[in-house]
Amino acid sequence: MVLACWTFLLIIAGALVTSNDAGLSVPDWPTSFGSLYKIPKLVGGVKFEHTHRMIAQVAGLLTIVLAVWTWRAEKRRWMRILGWGALGTVIAQGILGGLTVLFYLPPPISSAHAALAQTFFCIAVVIAVFTGQKWVEEQPRVEFDTRRPSLFTLTLLSIFVLYVQLILGAMFRHHGLSWWPHVVHAVVVSFVLAWTAVRALTVYSNIEAVRRPAIVMLSLVIAQLCLGFTAFLTRVSWGRDSVQPELPMVISTVTHVAVGALLLASAVILAIQVWRHAPVAFEERLPQAQRDPSAA
Amino acid sequence: MLRDKMPTAPCTAGVSPAVARASRPRPNQRESVNPQKGDIMKKTIWLIAVMCALLMLAACNKKEEAPAPAAETPAASAPAATPIDPATVATVSGTVKFDGAAPKQAKIDMSQDPGCKGTNEAENVVVTGGDLANVFVYVKEGLGNRTFDVPKDPVVLDQKGCQYHPHVIGVMTGQTVQIKNDDPTTHNIHPTPKDNREWNESQPPSSPALEKTFAREEIMLPVKCNQHPWMKMYVNVVKSPFYAVTDKNGKYEIKGLPPGDYTLEFVHEKLLPPQDIKVTVGPKDTKTVDASFKGM
Numbered sequence: 305m306v307l308a309c310w311t312f313l314l315i316i317a318g319a320l321v322t323s324n325d326a327g328l329s330v331p332d333w334p335t336s337f338g339s340l341y342k343i344p345k346l347v348g349g350v351k352f353e354h355t356h357r358m359i360a361q362v363a364g365l366l367t368i369v370l371a372v373w374t375w376r377a378e379k380r381r382w383m384r385i386l387g388w389g390a391l392g393t394v395i396a397q398g399i400l401g402g403l404t405v406l407f408y409l410p411p412p413i414s415s416a417h418a419a420l421a422q423t424f425f426c427i428a429v430v431i432a433v434f435t436g437q438k439w440v441e442e443q444p445r446v447e448f449d450t451r452r453p454s455l456f457t458l459t460l461l462s463i464f465v466l467y468v469q470l471i472l473g474a475m476f477r478h479h480g481l482s483w484w485p486h487v488v489h490a491v492v493v494s495f496v497l498a499w500t501a502v503r504a505l506t507v508y509s510n511i512e513a514v515r516r517p518a519i520v521m522l523s524l525v526i527a528q529l530c531l532g533f534t535a536f537l538t539r540v541s542w543g544r545d546s547v548q549p550e551l552p553m554v555i556s557t558v559t560h561v562a563v564g565a566l567l568l569a570s571a572v573i574l575a576i577q578v579w580r581h582a583p584v585a586f587e588e589r590l591p592q593a594q595r596d597p598s599a600a
Numbered sequence: 601m602l603r604d605k606m607p608t609a610p611c612t613a614g615v616s617p618a619v620a621r622a623s624r625p626r627p628n629q630r631e632s633v634n635p636q637k638g639d640i641m642k643k644t645i646w647l648i649a650v651m652c653a654l655l656m657l658a659a660c661n662k663k664e665e666a667p668a669p670a671a672e673t674p675a676a677s678a679p680a681a682t683p684i685d686p687a688t689v690a691t692v693s694g695t696v697k698f699d700g701a702a703p704k705q706a707k708i709d710m711s712q713d714p715g716c717k718g719t720n721e722a723e724n725v726v727v728t729g730g731d732l733a734n735v736f737v738y739v740k741e742g743l744g745n746r747t748f749d750v751p752k753d754p755v756v757l758d759q760k761g762c763q764y765h766p767h768v769i770g771v772m773t774g775q776t777v778q779i780k781n782d783d784p785t786t787h788n789i790h791p792t793p794k795d796n797r798e799w800n801e802s803q804p805p806s807s808p809a810l811e812k813t814f815a816r817e818e819i820m821l822p823v824k825c826n827q828h829p830w831m832k833m834y835v836n837v838v839k840s841p842f843y844a845v846t847d848k849n850g851k852y853e854i855k856g857l858p859p860g861d862y863t864l865e866f867v868h869e870k871l872l873p874p875q876d877i878k879v880t881v882g883p884k885d886t887k888t889v890d891a892s893f894k895g896m
Binding site for chain 2: 324325326327328329330331337344345347348349350351353408545546547548549
């Protein structure tokens with residue numbers, strides 16, 4: 305939970321770097337102005353970039369602690385793998401962050417850095433869910449899902465369209481793509497997420513573990529649409545000729561990124577809870593001979 | 601996998617199909633230690649460590665290489681300059697006007713760095729009494745295959761009051777640009793060219809001037825400071841010495857042109873499109889060529 309919260313803070317810090325156009329204010333990596341430990345004067349763009357690096361270092365340390373702790377204390381094998389997976393992801397993320405500085409913010413690398421940040425956030429959230437007391441101790445209430453497409457399929461589709469939207473948004477923010485693919489895809493995302501949330505709320509409203517993330521996801525979709533519209537106005541419409549990043553643009557775009565991360569995490573949590581509480585039911589296809597009781 | 605803590609007999613409510621999902625993951629079981637897996641893990645960790653070390657090495661090498669100013673200087677065996685008869689050379693001069701109501705100069709907020717005490721006015725469109733400053737004027741066509749000596753004197757670019765002075769410069773390919781920092785704060789200088797090599801270097805207060813060259817022709821090559829996002833200027837790299845930048849009265853003068861037919865191009869960083877004007881100069885001519893840009 306601590307790692308998930310810290311990662312959320314890290315995403316905000318990273319978004320502040322991009323929105324303030326401060327990505328290259330510290331021109332070297334892995335050192336900062338030639339030093340691995342000295343804190344430079346935190347003024348101008350350095351304030352955003354170096355703060356982001358310091359928060360990232362702490363996130364890396366927390367992930368190491370988590371991976372080692374999971375490896376030693378966790379009995380579930382897949383949880384131990386998830387812990388190492390988190391460590392691998394945070395290392396890859398650090399390398400991507402370094403590469404984007406060394407190669408002067410190429411859009412594909414910067415976008416990959418942005419997308420992997422939210423992937424790592426989802427991993428941290430998932431670990432928090434799986435190690436939470438409720439998950440470990442609860443006796444899950446299960447209702448099998450016979451509808452097609454199943455709610456679980458819808459949650460996976462939601463995660464997929466959100467991830468595509470994340471990449472499109474990151475490419476736009478890092479000047480690799482125009483704004484319109486992100487805006488057009490927002491319609492698809494809204495439709496899929498609304499469909500998923502409405503299905504979850506109408507069919508499984510009696511299961512709290514499903515209802516809660518569904519409500520959160522639906523609320524975040526509405527908030528994200530409003531924030532996206534504001535970000536579009538402040539950046540694309542009003543901010544086109546601005547001589548420097550202006551506060552309304554910075555606030556709206558950073559909030560848009562942060563809520564986007566929460567939205568992706570809520571979709572992942574919903575998928576996990578649906579998998580647990582509303583699994584897909586299917587007819588077992590047995591050979592006719594085995595199906596006929598008289599043959600036994 | 602997610603069902604580790606799921607009870608063996610969950611309280612299933614609602615629909616109950618013939619057979620529910622059969623292949624759920626089994627409960628937690630710590631596997632017997634597989635020595636091969638341990639080896640793979642060790643190898644993976646080593647691989648990641650080696651990759652990190654290589655990346656750090658690459659980063660350090662890059663940093664050491666970056667200041668080398670000779671990297672972009674043209675070959676020493678550049679062809680000798682085509683002789684020009686000084687007795688026949690002509691002069692072209694004129695004024696560049698802004699057509700329409702002059703835009704108000706945008707204000708800059710320098711509050712994020714106390715070391716910045718500048719004029720707080722952006723220089724992207726500077727109009728004084730209808731005269732347009734910072735227009736780059738150069739001979740685009742008509743010089744044929746003539747070659748010219750590269751001036752030994754550097755073009756000086758000063759960072760003062762957290763702004764670049766001058767805002768627009770012209771320089772010949774291979775000519776040195778001397779970059780000074782007269783501010784009590786650190787700047788970074790980051791050209792973002794299309795045809796030249798990109799670089800990004802920081803320059804602390806009172807540090808020696810940086811000396812850089814540009815190898816290829818490029819008009820309106822943006823230079824920015826990522827620490828102070830309002831700091832932008834433009835370098836124009838040309839092969840001939842026949843260029844000028846309009847002053848605050850919109851005036852320019854190009855001296856020493858050999859007689860001939862030429863196309864002058866007038867380029868502004870923001871006001872588009874660039875304007876091409878044809879001019880013919882005879883021996884010792886003094887011609888006036890004016891231009892005007894419309895507001896956007």
